[in-house]
Amino acid sequence: MALQLSFSSHSCLHANVIAGCNGSKPSSSKFVMALTLPSSKARGVENRIRWKQMTPEKLELFKSLEGWAEENVLTFLKPVEESWQPQDLLPDAASPDEEFLARITEIRERAAGIPDEYYVCLVGNMITEEALPTYQTVFNTFDGIADESGMSPSPWARWTRSWSAEENRHGDLLNKYLYLSGRLDMRQIEKTIQYLIAAGMNIGTDNNPYCGLIYTSFQERATFISHGNTARHAKGHGDLALAKICGLIAADEKRHEFAYTKVVEKLFEVDPDTTMLALADMMRRKIAMPAAFMFDGLDRELFPHYSAVAQNVGIYTTKDYADNVEFFVKRWDVGNITSGLSSKGREAQEYVCGLADRFRKMDERKKKKNNSSTIVPFSWIFNRKIVV
Ligand SMILES: [Fe+2]
Numbered sequence: 001m002a003l004q005l006s007f008s009s010h011s012c013l014h015a016n017v018i019a020g021c022n023g024s025k026p027s028s029s030k031f032v033m034a035l036t037l038p039s040s041k042a043r044g045v046e047n048r049i050r051w052k053q054m055t056p057e058k059l060e061l062f063k064s065l066e067g068w069a070e071e072n073v074l075t076f077l078k079p080v081e082e083s084w085q086p087q088d089l090l091p092d093a094a095s096p097d098e099e100f101l102a103r104i105t106e107i108r109e110r111a112a113g114i115p116d117e118y119y120v121c122l123v124g125n126m127i128t129e130e131a132l133p134t135y136q137t138v139f140n141t142f143d144g145i146a147d148e149s150g151m152s153p154s155p156w157a158r159w160t161r162s163w164s165a166e167e168n169r170h171g172d173l174l175n176k177y178l179y180l181s182g183r184l185d186m187r188q189i190e191k192t193i194q195y196l197i198a199a200g201m202n203i204g205t206d207n208n209p210y211c212g213l214i215y216t217s218f219q220e221r222a223t224f225i226s227h228g229n230t231a232r233h234a235k236g237h238g239d240l241a242l243a244k245i246c247g248l249i250a251a252d253e254k255r256h257e258f259a260y261t262k263v264v265e266k267l268f269e270v271d272p273d274t275t276m277l278a279l280a281d282m283m284r285r286k287i288a289m290p291a292a293f294m295f296d297g298l299d300r301e302l303f304p305h306y307s308a309v310a311q312n313v314g315i316y317t318t319k320d321y322a323d324n325v326e327f328f329v330k331r332w333d334v335g336n337i338t339s340g341l342s343s344k345g346r347e348a349q350e351y352v353c354g355l356a357d358r359f360r361k362m363d364e365r366k367k368k369k370n371n372s373s374t375i376v377p378f379s380w381i382f383n384r385k386i387v388v
């Protein structure tokens with residue numbers, strides 16, 4: 001059943017992200033920059049769509065695409081036997097003691113030279129990956145492509161299960177490697193993961209698969225960029241093993257991005273109007289980050305703080321977001337769709353095509369305004385302090 005998504009549910013998310021889970025007022029403004037959403041008026045949220053339950057015709061459309069998905073989407077999955085596993089990148093605990101301990105010593109020696117800021121970004125990425133149960137749950141709220149039984153043979157459901165199985169290796173690998181580094185308060189990190197999965201998330205897609213598939217396209221590309229940047233930084237700090245780990249994960253994310261992007265491309269082909277409206281709707285609300293409700297039991301503003309560090313270090317920035325909007329508008333050839341659009345669809349098209357520039361200008365204005373240097377402790381690194 002579809003929910004009636006209203007602006008209030010999103011503004012609630014926005015308020016919580018900015019103010020912290022308990023609604024407390026943030027003490028500084030700079031850390032808000034990395035993910036602050038513009039005002040509802042500026043975002044055009046007052047115009048946003050209240051998606052209704054999918055009609056039988058729309059459900060039939062997704063059913064009719066099953067053969068296409070079988071041949072064009074499932075092919076992006078890698079067979080288990082050809083996939084890397086976390087153990088391929090980690091010390092083998094079954095090896096002789098000296099060998100095992102020597103590998104761990106190497107990891108710890110390499111880790112010693114890496115700055116705290118980088119570790120905070122890496123931990124944030126790892127925690128985001130570890131909240132995987134939430135993403136699979138949310139995916140299965142999308143009408144027409146949900147896994148109805150938990151073991152449905154439909155290609156959509158098989159994709160979701162196999163995609164989750166691929167994703168599951170990301171959190172596993174990062175978690176184990178970071179544990180071995182000896183640099184982190186793992187108990188605080190584990191608490192953050194438990195809080196985050198318990199919190200869940202509402203990306204405001206109203207069970208609408210058009211919105212859901214657009215959201216996942218953006219998220220996969222965002223994680224590709226983020227893991228790619230952590231790989232680059234690891235290399236810069238001399239940890240080639242960590243660079244390889246982040247690079248392998250980034251490559252998976254890229255493959256996932258290709259798959260979701262291809263589905264949305266197909267939706268533009270078979271149902272341009274609804275797809276255009278869904279894209280504009282997701283853009284008006286901005287793509288909410290999946291780990292926005294992270295909490296470690298101490299810092300009510302943990303996500304904005306982490307997000308600000310990621311912005312400062314250059315792991316994932318507001319410019320990346322604007323670039324992604326531009327990338328997808330080009331990838332789906334949004335500006336050149338001429339047939340099958342209603343007047344509202346054409347309005348949506350115009351709005352979406354001008355967005356990347358608007359985001360960039362907004363980013364520039366914020367950069368000029370925000371030059372404070374708040375310092376906050378992160379429990380993940382034993383309360384050592386970082387500028388946000
Ligand atoms: Fe992932």
Ligand SMILES: [Fe+2]
Pocket residue numbers: 167220223252253256
């Ligand atoms: Fe992914």
